Amino acid sequence: MxxxxxxxxxxxxxxxxxxxxxxxxxxxxxxxxxxxxxxxxxxxxxxxxxxxxxxxxxxxxxxxxxxxxxxxxxxEELGESLDFKVVGMMHVAATDAKVKDLEELMGIAKEYAQEAYYISKEEAKKKAPWLKLDEALKIGFVPNEAYCDxxxxxxxxxxxxxxxxxxxxxxxxxxxxxxxxxxxxxxxxxxxxxxxxxxxxxxxxxxxxxxxxxxxxxxMAPVRSQYWITERADIFPTNSPMVLLPDAQAYARPEGGSLLFGIREKKSLVASPQDVPKDIADFVFSADEGMDDLFENGERLARFFPAFYDMGIKYYVAGFSGYTxxxxxxxxxxxxxxxxxxxxxxxxxxxxxxxxxxxxxxxxxxxxxxxxxxxxxxxxxxxxxxxxxxxxxxxxxxxxxxxxxx
Incomplete structure (x- = not known):
């Protein structure tokens, strides 16, 4: 004892x-x-x-x-770097409802003294060459956002x-x-x-x-989160910002010359906590590596990412998150x-x-x-x-x- x-x-x-x-x-x-x-x-x-x-x-x-x-x-304590990638987050609003949400978000940034401002479609395209922004009504940029390992x-x-x-x-x-x-x-x-x-x-x-x-x-309940990583391509600069596309219910971020992206499926996979194996590696999250979900929901993303249908998918990653x-x-x-x-x-x-x-x-x-x-x-x-x-x-x-x- x-x-x-x-x-x-x-x-x-x-x-x-x-x-x-x-x-x-x-x-x-x-x-x-x-x-x-x-x-x-x-x-x-x-x-x-x-x-x-x-x-x-x-x-x-x-x-x-x-x-x-x-x-x-x-x-500082370990004398090593966590290598946070401070690339910023781009918020793309393509409907009036999402423009309203974005305006509220920019107000929240101000409230918490976080830098945030609007950028033009041209600036956005320079930062993320893979993006098609014809439908965008307003684009917000929050420069200090990051992703990490x-x-x-x-x-x-x-x-x-x-x-x-x-x-x-x-x-x-x-x-x-x-x-x-x-x-x-x-x-x-x-x-x-x-x-x-x-x-x-x-x-x-x-x-x-x-x-x-x-x-x-x-x-709470174990609900599947999943994302895909494309093949490498010049349209995905390593210092490109993360992008939120609420009208497509999608997000994306750079991943070493590739694009990592997630799309919300219509019905998320859920399991009882009692049915999740002790080692998560033993659970089959998707027999087809999410390809069904990708094709069912990809059309929404393709409006903003036209190369979506031509781009090879290199990795599929899934896991459980506790959702409420x-x-x-x-x-x-x-x-x-x-x-x-x-x-x-x-x-x-x-x-x-x-x-x-x-x-x-x-x-x-x-x-x-x-x-x-x-x-x-x-x-x-x-x-x-x-x-x-x-x-x-x-x-x-x-x-x-x-x-x-x-």
Whole structure:
């Protein structure tokens, strides 16, 4: 039997970020993170990793700003670069409704003191030669947005956490929670029991399985995220900006001389957390590597990317994200329990918000007040739900299908 101050279940970017902040801000206290596979090998390493600060969902903005801040801090600490690609984000509005959304977004940028301005079609075409902008009514540009290598970001959090004394144990599976009534006391693992003052469930799409032990339905579901990477071509400069095309429900970013892009399918694939294999590599996300979805929805993208039909596809990447019906995170204390916190429901934005999530949950685990505003992420906001029911799973899937942001 082991004893510790904090135990974290799950070694994705959230778990590693929490371990970093907790170990750094609580010298003398002990944190253990357990991961049944390798660190950052599930949703984290499969993310498109758009680090979007300026977005319509205000609740995410301070979290992402913290990620940018802590990235610099970790680079200094390790004397290495995370190599964030600060290429900017281009927002293309091609209908009156989307122009209105864009104008609101530019107002939000101002509110958070983020640089943002409109650019002409000619400027936009220079920046992203693959784009066809005949339909564009207004184009906004946010120059300080970036994308990153998500696996590297997760690894930096883990390495810095270790430097501050965190113990990270891979290949250790959590079998269940140890609790007295509603008071969570620790976890049972394949290598024995670990008792802790606080347990954090950062188990990604599997998080609802652990919460169920405490009689709580975590309001999220595993929904497929997928994207494609084209062959290399001159029309995709490596320093080209990321592009959001809400009228096509698509996003794109450069990927080493290729284009990485995602399109929302009409019906997103969803699974019960209980049916997702322990190793995500064992799950078949699409037997045809998303080609059906691509052809079904590609016409919308081709309006802005005419080379779409001629361009060879080199890679297909898919993974599960924890989605919620309101596309808000699932963070904080588990209702009706003591000593039990959750960090989940990334809704496809987990990489960008990881800093704020890590800081907030670590401070809550320390017994201090949370410097981040998690009020929109409360676990109880949907009331009592069954996260394994078909009705609930479909609700979460449609939140992704209807998404227009990156």
């Amino acid at each position: 082991k004893k510790t101050d904090l135990v974290i279940i799950g070694g994705g970017v959230f778990g590693c970020a929490i371990a970093y902040y907790y170990s750094k801000n609580n010298p003398g206290k002990q944190v253990i993170l357990v991961e049944r596979n390798e660190l950052n090998n599930a949703a984290t390493s499969r993310a498109a990793a758009l680090m979007t600060m300026v977005r319509s969902k205000r609740s995410y903005i301070p979290l992402t700003i913290e990620t940018f801040r802590v990235a610099k801090e970790m680079e 998500p696996y590297m970001l997760g690894t930096f959090f883990a390495r810095c956490a270790r430097k501050h004394g965190a113990k990270i144990r891979q290949g250790v599976e959590v079998l269940g929670l140890i609790h007295e009534g509603k008071n969570v006391k620790g976890i049972r693992t394949t290598e024995g029991e670990i008792y802790a003052q606080t347990v954090v469930d950062a188990a990604g799409v599997w998080a609802p399985i652990l919460a169920k032990e405490m009689g709580v339905g975590l309001p 019906p309101d596309s808000q995170l699932v963070l904080g204390g588990v209702p009706g329990t003591e000593g039990f916190l959750v960090a989940s429901g990334c809704c496809g934005a987990g990489i960008s918000v990881a800093g704020g999530v890590g800081l907030g949950i670590a401070e809550m685990a320390s017994g201090r007040s949370n410097p981040m505003d998690f009020s929109e992420f409360e676990i109880s906001r949907f009331g009592n739900i069954n996260p394994f029911s078909e009705e609930w799973l479909n609700k979460c899937a449609s939140a992704r299908s209807n998404k227009v942001s990156g």
